[in-house]
Amino acid sequence: MTIELPSVARFDDSADDHSVSRLLGESTALRAARRLISTVSRFDVSVLLTGESGTGKELAARAIHDGSVRSGMPFVAMNCGAIPDGLVESELFGHSKGAFTGATAARDGAFTLAHGGTILLDEIGDFRLDLQVKLLRVLQEKKVIPLGESTGRPVDVRVLAASNRELSEEVGEGRFRGDLYYRLAVFPIHLPPLRDRDGDVLRLSDYFLRSFARKHKKHVIGFSVGARLALESWHWPGNVRELRNVVERAVILVSGAAEVGVHCLPIEIQTGDDSVRPPDHRSVMEHPDIPVATDSDAATDGEEILPLVEEERRIIMRALTRCSWDVPHVAKRLGMSRATLYRRIRKLGLVRPGSAASGETSV
Numbered sequence: 001m002t003i004e005l006p007s008v009a010r011f012d013d014s015a016d017d018h019s020v021s022r023l024l025g026e027s028t029a030l031r032a033a034r035r036l037i038s039t040v041s042r043f044d045v046s047v048l049l050t051g052e053s054g055t056g057k058e059l060a061a062r063a064i065h066d067g068s069v070r071s072g073m074p075f076v077a078m079n080c081g082a083i084p085d086g087l088v089e090s091e092l093f094g095h096s097k098g099a100f101t102g103a104t105a106a107r108d109g110a111f112t113l114a115h116g117g118t119i120l121l122d123e124i125g126d127f128r129l130d131l132q133v134k135l136l137r138v139l140q141e142k143k144v145i146p147l148g149e150s151t152g153r154p155v156d157v158r159v160l161a162a163s164n165r166e167l168s169e170e171v172g173e174g175r176f177r178g179d180l181y182y183r184l185a186v187f188p189i190h191l192p193p194l195r196d197r198d199g200d201v202l203r204l205s206d207y208f209l210r211s212f213a214r215k216h217k218k219h220v221i222g223f224s225v226g227a228r229l230a231l232e233s234w235h236w237p238g239n240v241r242e243l244r245n246v247v248e249r250a251v252i253l254v255s256g257a258a259e260v261g262v263h264c265l266p267i268e269i270q271t272g273d274d275s276v277r278p279p280d281h282r283s284v285m286e287h288p289d290i291p292v293a294t295d296s297d298a299a300t301d302g303e304e305i306l307p308l309v310e311e312e313r314r315i316i317m318r319a320l321t322r323c324s325w326d327v328p329h330v331a332k333r334l335g336m337s338r339a340t341l342y343r344r345i346r347k348l349g350l351v352r353p354g355s356a357a358s359g360e361t362s363v
Ligand SMILES: Nc1ncnc2c1ncn2[C@@H]1O[C@H](COP(=O)(O)OP(=O)(O)OP(=O)(O)O)[C@@H](O)[C@H]1O
Pocket: 022, 023, 024, 025, 051, 052, 053, 054, 055, 056, 057, 058, 059, 060, 164, 240, 241, 244
């Protein structure tokens, strides 16, 4: 019986631009990460990229490769968490013909494919302990031993690793080898979550809006004030990937030459409430049980013709509630000064529930 081995290693030889300038954003946090990426790319050392899901770790890895002397050579990304246990070793190091049942031909592993270039070991935290030992040996000896062979083959590969878990904690808890951690983390770079990148949500939203409008050939004017406020006050658990998807869907929903209104955003972003997210985490616009708002709905249900002041009241109140009325924090998240936010709270007559002025009694 012939077993077709899954090819999890992705060999990237596209001519796309993967330079560091593709990591968009002007916040202090992102600029600092971009500077580190740019600097380290020129030095042939291992880099450990950490950050929540969707923060751009793979994009950063490609940028490091692209900015290095190895840029003309292969870039191979291996998602360690996605490979069935029994296949990880052969996917990484290769195997000889007959090395195991189903190995009908010899096959190169990711390290050999990446020879001369760069390998990204993604989700390195998912690596089994016994394989961590083998990986450490490859890094130390710069040789791989394919399954079924006894002698090592020299490989010249720059190793980048990525993890959305805090690897140093995994070391502390005995799930990740300290010696491998220090070998990989010669130069650690943390990609900050989107919620900590001041002002970048709107910058990226505008960028993605223009780019998806071009891609889908739609004439979209921009975001409504309400949509901008909703985007700004959302906490983006899925980071840039989530933002990108949200904007693409919004562009698809808008019809004619129009603004993206709040009704084009997923329900959880409209309401600022995670608990209303459809159970399978898909956006409301994909969810079969929840009606999709269209531009014509907007015209009939009044969504888009709410007076601006009402829209503003709703968004500011929602942000204040979500952030337990931490006004300085809310001002930062909404991209306005504290003084402006205080002025608007007063002007709109917003009152914290439970405060003496609200008329409600607190318990
Ligand atoms: N700063 C950024 N500017 C533009 N696009 C970005 C940025 N950061 C991430 N992206 C885009 O967001 C998506 C997710 O990025 P990427 O795959 O690099 O994230 P990741 O951190 O590796 O996520 P995961 O941990 O889930 O694998 C990609 O489409 C990427 O192009």
